[in-house]
Amino acid sequence: MWKKILAVLLLNFVVLNARILEVPEQGTIQGVIDSLAQPGDTISVWIRTPVPPDTYYENIDFRGKGIFVVNRSFLPGAVPYESSWHHVVINGERNPTSTVRMNISSSIPGVIKGFTITGGNANNGGGIYAVNNVRIIKNYINKNLASSKGGGIYVSLISQLPNTSIISDNLLSSNYADLGGGIGISTAHGEGSGVITIVKNSIISNEAGSRGAGIYGEIREPVAEDYQTTEIKIINNYIFNNKFYPRMGRGGGIYYCFFRLPGKEDSYLYIEIKKKCDCSK
Numbered sequence: 001m002w003k004k005i006l007a008v009l010l011l012n013f014v015v016l017n018a019r020i021l022e023v024p025e026q027g028t029i030q031g032v033i034d035s036l037a038q039p040g041d042t043i044s045v046w047i048r049t050p051v052p053p054d055t056y057y058e059n060i061d062f063r064g065k066g067i068f069v070v071n072r073s074f075l076p077g078a079v080p081y082e083s084s085w086h087h088v089v090i091n092g093e094r095n096p097t098s099t100v101r102m103n104i105s106s107s108i109p110g111v112i113k114g115f116t117i118t119g120g121n122a123n124n125g126g127g128i129y130a131v132n133n134v135r136i137i138k139n140y141i142n143k144n145l146a147s148s149k150g151g152g153i154y155v156s157l158i159s160q161l162p163n164t165s166i167i168s169d170n171l172l173s174s175n176y177a178d179l180g181g182g183i184g185i186s187t188a189h190g191e192g193s194g195v196i197t198i199v200k201n202s203i204i205s206n207e208a209g210s211r212g213a214g215i216y217g218e219i220r221e222p223v224a225e226d227y228q229t230t231e232i233k234i235i236n237n238y239i240f241n242n243k244f245y246p247r248m249g250r251g252g253g254i255y256y257c258f259f260r261l262p263g264k265e266d267s268y269l270y271i272e273i274k275k276k277c278d279c280s281k
Contacts, residue, residue: 018042041068042075052086068110085116088114093119097120098128100120100127110133111135118144122147134155146178168200180216198235210244214242219232239253
């Protein structure tokens with residue numbers, strides 16, 4: 001009981017002391033993350049050119065921190081432009097890693113909002129590699145590659161701490177992976193717990209080498225009786241024109257598979273499709 005109260009008080013203290021940090025004109029996003037950012041801080045990213053768009057050629061890593069990296073046009077009253085993910089581009093230049101890595105070890109979520117994210121080339125998560133407590137909101141995730149899972153986004157939970165991952169209001173297009181061209185989901189061999197919610201995204205024209213051109217889900221039972229399960233919710237997404245190669249592939253729209261312990265029930269995957277889902281390709 002006292003531990004929970006202490007955790008809430010500590011979280012409130014961190015939030016109350018949060019800062020907004022600007023990326024210097026000659027600086028990098030990663031430089032601010034490494035040298036200045038603390039859990040709860042916001043990093044405001046804006047153009048270094050007279051008019052948008054501007055491209056940051058870098059791969060960024062949250063270093064486990066629960067920070068908010070945002071396109072400044074999404075902050076209230078910050079710039080004289082309408083909010084748009086086209087204003088600021090993060091381009092990984094096909095370096096052998098994700099364009100954005102978010103392996104969060106904080107009770108405060110890591111958030112990325114309002115960018116075009118491209119040029120990723122990784123094993124899992126070409127565009128964004130997201131683990132544990134993350135929020136991926138209103139980004140355009142385009143032309144990223146993953147040799148295994150999640151061309152656009154790879155999301156997983158590997159911690160028994162309470163985790164909530166939300167992927168919302170993004171456009172994912174022209175991404176490629178062997179499993180999950182748009183989004184790849186894994187519950188990490190039953191070691192993590194929490195909720196992964198994928199809601200109100202447009203997942204269009206992505207490709208997979210074998211399964212799940214739109215979304216690939218790999219759902220595993222807990223590895224121990226006292227472990228909590230991961231709940232996966234896929235709700236109200238527009239999934240269209242995603243394709244797998246070669247012809248023996250499966251799941252043009254969504255493909256998911258279970259790895260069950262004997263006698264267990266599959267009670268923690270929820271899929272609700274309210275918008276168009278083309279699962280025939």
